[in-house]
Amino acid sequence: MLSERRLEVLRAIVQDYVGTEEPVGSKALTERHQLGVSPATVRNDMAALEDEGFIAQPHTSAGRIPTDKGYRLFVDKLAGVKPLSSPERRAIQNFLDGAVDLDDVVGRTVRLLAQLTRQVAVVQYPSLTRSTVRHVELLALAPARLMLVLITDTGRVEQRLIDCQAPFGEASLADLRARLNSRVVGRRFADVPQLVQDLPESFEQDDRGTVSTVLSVLLETLVEETEERLMIGGTANLTRFGHDFPLTIRPVLEALEEHVVMLKLLGEAKDSGMTVRIGHENAHEGLASTSVVTVGYGSGDEAVAKLGVVGPTRMDYPGTMGAVRAVARYVGQILAES
Numbered sequence: 001m002l003s004e005r006r007l008e009v010l011r012a013i014v015q016d017y018v019g020t021e022e023p024v025g026s027k028a029l030t031e032r033h034q035l036g037v038s039p040a041t042v043r044n045d046m047a048a049l050e051d052e053g054f055i056a057q058p059h060t061s062a063g064r065i066p067t068d069k070g071y072r073l074f075v076d077k078l079a080g081v082k083p084l085s086s087p088e089r090r091a092i093q094n095f096l097d098g099a100v101d102l103d104d105v106v107g108r109t110v111r112l113l114a115q116l117t118r119q120v121a122v123v124q125y126p127s128l129t130r131s132t133v134r135h136v137e138l139l140a141l142a143p144a145r146l147m148l149v150l151i152t153d154t155g156r157v158e159q160r161l162i163d164c165q166a167p168f169g170e171a172s173l174a175d176l177r178a179r180l181n182s183r184v185v186g187r188r189f190a191d192v193p194q195l196v197q198d199l200p201e202s203f204e205q206d207d208r209g210t211v212s213t214v215l216s217v218l219l220e221t222l223v224e225e226t227e228e229r230l231m232i233g234g235t236a237n238l239t240r241f242g243h244d245f246p247l248t249i250r251p252v253l254e255a256l257e258e259h260v261v262m263l264k265l266l267g268e269a270k271d272s273g274m275t276v277r278i279g280h281e282n283a284h285e286g287l288a289s290t291s292v293v294t295v296g297y298g299s300g301d302e303a304v305a306k307l308g309v310v311g312p313t314r315m316d317y318p319g320t321m322g323a324v325r326a327v328a329r330y331v332g333q334i335l336a337e338s
Contacts, residue, residue: 002052002073008035009045010054011078014066018314021243023063068279068313071291075276075317082318084326088116092330099334102126102155106231109307109331114234116323119311120256122294124266125229126154126304126335133184133192136218138177143167148214150221154304154335160217164210172207176214189222228263232256237311244312245289255286256310265292272296272303274321279313289313293320297328298335307331 002010012033016024026042029035035042046064049055054070057063066074084092095112099105106123113121137149146162179202183195196218200211235256238249245252255261261284265277277292291313296303308324 002049002054005035005037006045006049007073007078008033009042010049010066010070010074013046013049013055013064014070014074014078017065018316021314023058023065025062025064028063066313068281071278071313071317072281075278079317079321081274081325082316082322084322089326092116092327096327096330096334101157105155105331105334107233109327110231110233113307113309113323113327114237116327117309117311117320118234118237118240119309119315119320120232120234120237121307121309122262122266123231123307124263124305125231126152126156126298131156131304132186132188134186136177136180136184138173138180138214140168140170140173146173146214148217148221150218154298158221160221162214162217164213166206166210168207168210172203172210176203176207176211180214180218192222193219230259230262230266232259232262241312241314244314251286251288252290252310255284261286266294266306266308272298272306274325275308276317276321291315291317293317293324295324295328297332304335 009029012029012035013024016028016032026039026046029042030037030039037045046055049070050057050064053067054073055064056067058065092112096105096108099108102125106125109123110121113119113123131152131154133150134153135151137151139147139149141147141161144164144167146164146168148160148162150158150160179199180196183199184192187195196215199215200208203211235253238252241249265282265284265287272295274293274295279291280288282288282290282292287310289312290310292308292310294306294308296306298304307328309320311320
């Protein structure tokens, strides 16, 4: 275990390097921070931190920079989550409150996260595999043509046109709408097929074909929409950090373009709490020079998806974690109220 003083030295090195982008020397540390010891003692502490792999000397300069291991210790033990100011919180709320539908919520969230953190923002659409049915609406467009509207608890709306084999009366339509909603509202998507499988048998013989067609379209919609989607924004922010990537930012850009990679990355975060992956902790080789900060969001206690940011390992972890957490909280509130 590192002593409290060496932990303080590590904290100071991380803070200075993140702030100045320059390797940090013992003289600068004693001038900028109230460490209460001489530069010689700080040099000894830095030598010990280097021996244990928490900091490294990038080239022949006297300064040191944090390693992935050093950032990891900083995040786990030394970094609190920096709360957002009241103006920042109001700005988030005002920006997100203007959203008109789920696509708009996700789009605004991506732009907001990228602006707040000055990193690349990644927002996963609410997963329908973890969603429940809020309402199923059936509308008659013509005697033998219907529209099915599926609304989820996360505000997602799916519409499908249905051509029926025969005209379907308004009374029958109202009956089907009521029975369908009584069975599926509040239930998970995965449970719906079993809940409606015997529904056609409860209708008159002449209506069973149309009821079966409606159910078939409903179930196809549930299957189609379980495909995971995400939105990425702020990629141009990476150009500000060109010197933070060993050779080129190209591998990072290629990884970001592969949505399958990003979805897997979000899925690897085991729970809905804050997850910070640093450098080589990211399994994808293209992201080995980045840190990824993610958190779950949802309309209730359970997260329906995740959002977060990708940036260089030299990032303001307390500020980034605070912004990601605050935005996730507001998005969850919007979904709950939608």
